[in-house]
Structures are given as C-alpha cells and as structure tokens.
C-alpha cells in the first residue's frame with residue numbers, strides 16, 4: 001500500500017466508498033422491493049397507496065444500461081431517450097449562455113476601463129443581480145409568449161452576472177505596468193484591448209464564465225420543470241409524475257455528470273489562459 | 278547655448294500633499310542630453326528621479342515645463358522613447374521571444390514575420406539569451422534573465438532615446454555585473470542615447486559618460502553634471518586603477534552623503550539655472566589651463 005501514489009490511493013478509496021455506499025443502499029431496502037413490483041398494479045387500480053419504494057442501486061444500474069444503450073430514441077412527446085432530453089437542455093443552456101457572454105464580456109470591458117461607466121451601471125447591476133432567475137419566468141412567458149425562448153431568457157439572465165462582474169473586475173485589475181508597455185509601444189485602443197488587456201484579464205474572465213455555466217446548468221433543470229415539453233428538467237418531473245423513481249434517480253445522476261463535464265470543459269479553458277506572474 | 282538633442286526646460290512637478298496643500302517634488306529642472314550620450318542620474322530615494330523619467334517617457338505630464346527631443350515637444354508616449362522598467366514589465370503570458378517580437382512588430386509594422394523573429398533573436402543573443410531559453414515564459418526565467426529580455430526588447434526597437442529606471446535594482450551583485458557588461462556591449466554596437474536612473478555609484482561610473490546629481494527632495498534640483506573622464510572601453514576590473522576613478526567616486530560619495538542634504542530645499546534657484554558642470558581629470562597637466570574651472574573639482578580632490 002505504501003508504494004501507491006497519492007492519486008491511486010484516492011481513486012481506490014473513491015471506488016471503495018462507492019461500493020460500500022451502494023451496498024448499504026441495496027441492503028437497506030429489501031422490503032420495499034416487493035412494493036416496487038406492486039406499484040403498477042396500484043397505479044392501474046388507482047390504488048390508495050401512491051407511495052413508490054426507493055429503488056435499489058442495481059435497479060438504477062439496469063435503468064442506466066437500458067437508457068444509455070439507446071439514448072436517442074423518440075417515441076412521441078412523452079417518451080424520448082435521455083440523450084435527446086439532455087441535448088435539448090444543453091442547447092438551451094448554450095444559447096442563453098452565449099447570448100449572455102456576447103453582452104457581458106464587452107460590457108464588462110467597458111465597465112472595467114471606465115469608472116464613469118462603472119458608477120453609472122453599478123446600481124442596476126446591484127439590483128438585478130440578486131433576483132432569482134426563475135422570478136423572471138412569468139414576465140418572460142408573458143412578454144416573449146414562447147416557452148422555449150422564455151427558458152433561454154432565464155438562462156441568459158442568470159449567466160450574465162458572474163461574467164459581467166468578473167470581466168469588469170479582471171479588466172480593472174490589469175497591472176498598470178502592462179498597460180504602460182502598450183502605451184510606450186503606441187498601441188491603439190483596439191490593439192491594447194486584444195493583445196494586452198484581454199490576455200491579462202482572461203483568467204478572471206474565464207473564472208466568471210465557469211461560474212456562469214454552473215449556475216446556468218442548475219437553473220435549466222428548474223426552468224424546464226416549469227415550462228415543460230422537453231429537456232432533462234422536464235424529464236425528471238415527468239418521471240416523478242409517472243412514479244418511476246428509478247428513472248428519477250438515473251436522471252439526477254445524469255444531471256450531475258453533464259454538469260461535471262461542462263465544468264471540466266471550462267477547467268481546460270481556464271488552464272489554457274492561465275499565466276504565472 | 279546650443280540646444281541639446283534632448284532638452285528639459287524649467288520642469289516642475291507638484292503633487293497634492295494630502296492635507297489640502299501641495300508639495301513640490303522639483304522645480305525648474307533644466308538639463309540637456311546629447312545624441313549618443315549615456316547619462317545616469319543619481320539621487321536619494323524620493324527625490325523625483327522616476328517622476329522625471331515618467332515625464333520623459335510621456336507616461337506622465339509635468340505640472341509645468343517642457344521636454345524637447347530633436348526640437349520637438351514631447352507629449353504622450355512614443356516608440357521613439359523606449360523604456361526599461363525596474364520590474365521588467367514583461368507580459369507574463371508571452372514567451373521571452375514573443376515579448377521582444379511584440380515590441381518589434383509595433384515598431385516595424387511592415388516587416389514580415391521572419392524578419393521580425395530574426396531581428397528579435399539577434400537582440401536576445403546580444404544579451405546572452407539563446408536556444409531554448411527564449412521560448413520560456415518570464416515566470417520560468419530568473420530575475421536576471423527577465424531583465425535581459427526587457428533590455429533586448431528596448432534595444433531591438435532602436436528608439437531615439439532609451440530610458441532605464443533602476444533596471445538592476447532588484448538583482449544580486451553578480452548578476453548585476455554581468456548584465457551591466459551586456460548593456461555596455463549592446464550600447465556600444467548602437468549609437469543609442471541612454472538616460473538611466475540608478476542609486477549605485479559604481480554602476481554609474483562604469484556606464485555613464487556623464488552623471489547628473491540630484492539634491493534631496495522636496496524641492497529637489499539637478500545640481501551637478503559630472504563628466505566621467507575615464508576612457509572607454511571600460512572594464513570593471515580595470516577602471517579602479519584609473520587615476521580619475523577614486524577622485525570621481527569620492528566626489529559622488531561626498532555629494533550623496535553630505536551635500537545633497539545641505540543643498541536640499543532651496544527654492545531660490547533662478548528658473549534657467551543649469552546644473553554645474555564638474556570635470557575631474559587628474560591625467561591632465563595640472564598647469565594646463567582648465568577651460569572650465571570648477572570649484573567642486575578641488576573640493577572633490579581634497580576630500
């Protein structure tokens with residue numbers, strides 16, 4: 001054991017924890033397994049006991065196998081593969097997120113470079129930022145009149161703030177020396193922005209982008225539960241209505257996995273723009 | 278008096294003192310620098326050396342007074358005036374080579390890429406940086422190497438005037454010596470005019486044609502201009518044997534140790550006062566007629 005590296009030890013421990021956790025989970029609900037088999041009957045009879053049992057991990061694993069072996073099937077509005085549902089969610093997240101980036105980053109540059117712009121816009125930011133993105137939903141639905149676009153708007157509004165604030169912060173904090181290097185080399189405003197300020201502020205900006213994508217992924221699930229139709233959030237809610245707890249647990253896990261993948265993508269980007277002073 | 282290549286006229290800088298009033302860093306500073314000259318400015322910390330340099334670089338505006346280069350008013354930064362800052366000011370996300378090409382591209386926008394790289398590599402080589410080293414980021418270089426890159430970037434741009442603000446202040450004595458030699462080497466290959474701030478007397482004697490001495494602030498003045506009468510090429514190991522070396526050194530030490538404080542705070546200098554020229558040369562025949570009899574000279578020799 002002493003010869004193993006720290007990483008290997010940690011990985012081993014993780015696997016061990018997973019196995020022990022699953023084992024305890026599996027063993028703790030043998031009685032409910034029978035109840036699970038009953039549910040269909042209960043449902044059919046409109047049974048007075050709508051309490052479905054929590055499925056054991058083996059059942060979730062089976063569900064995962066079944067879903068992941070055919071993730072893109074499409075059998076009507078209420079029966080689509082998990083891949084399609086996640087695809088819808090990612091599409092909405094990315095659309096809202098990119099629109100937010102398109103506005104937040106240039107605006108953040110402006111705020112970071114000009115203290116007048118900062119002072120003028122700060123009160124609006126301070127009031128708008130703490131609003132829960134879902135609070136915008138009714139207004140968005142009313143104004144936009146389209147549930148799809150409303151979900152995208154909610155993503156847009158929740159991902160704009162961390163990017164805006166981090167960009168402004170990063171740009172304002174660029175070392176005076178580097179700006180002086182640009183000045184003594186007679187670089188124009190545009191060139192200075194792209195060759196000095198952007199790379200200098202990039203680590204802070206990307207950190208903001210990473211926070212934003214995390215929030216967007218949190219919010220999309222809730223938004224889709226509200227607007228319905230498609231997406232992983234709708235899927236979770238739909239499976240709950242079907243009392244298919246196995247699918248609920250499976251999709252919760254998928255939400256976690258996709259969130260992790262999105263985050264690590266930005267982790268890579270963060271590493272690419274990092275520099276040591 | 279004929280106009281110098283670079284002339285500083287009645288330069289005055291005041292700052293608010295934080296209590297509603299203002300204090301004068303220096304007032305009516307006048308001096309000139311000739312083309313191709315290497316001039317060092319010596320003075321105690323806080324007397325306003327960096328302030329003068331930032332004004333020359335165009336990074337700051339004086340309260341009053343003008344700087345003229347080649348007869349033209351200097352305002353704002355320009356590629357004609359290159360700067361080497363004490364803290365290197367390399368862009369940390371670029372490699373050493375890219376830091377130099379960054380400057381060269383700005384200076385010679387119509388050069389093609391290979392010419393830019395060739396020119397940059399040549400200047401890095403002049404300061405002893407070759408091979409893999411030039412593809413490293415500043416964080417992977419020692420302090421001495423970083424300052425070399427910074428010097429290469431400045432010289433590669435071939436500015437009309439090169440400004441250095443305590444470029445070796447953060448380096449250890451051995452590294453400092455090596456880079457001083459490299460600086461001299463690069464400088465002698467060009468006809469670069471250099472204005473350098475330092476607080477190291479020996480460094481100033483080794484490098485400069487002329488040393489400007491500043492009194493202590495506030496109300497600092499550029500009091501003297503001391504000619505370094507030691508022929509080039511100079512080697513650090515040999516100049517100590519030159520008869521003028523200790524005479525000059527003593528004069529400088531005495532100024533910084535005593536007179537810079539005695540002369541401080543005088544506000545009665547006439548607006549056009551030039552620094553007093555001091556020429557110490559013991560190799561000249563004592564009886565020969567000295568074209569510029571200067572009292573400080575005698576004092577320095579006696580000291």
Ligand SMILES: Nc1ncnc2c1ncn2[C@@H]1O[C@H](COP(=O)(O)OP(=O)(O)O)[C@@H](O)[C@H]1O
Pocket residue numbers: 292293302320321322323324325326327328329494
């Ligand atoms: N922006 C500024 N505002 C107020 N005081 C300043 C400013 N810059 C420099 N000073 C003051 O001017 C004086 C000269 O500073 P500086 O030129 O940096 O001195 P040196 O480089 O000779 O050590 C110091 O007393 C410093 O505190």
Ligand SMILES: [Mg+2]
Pocket residue numbers: 326327328
């Ligand atoms: Mg200084």
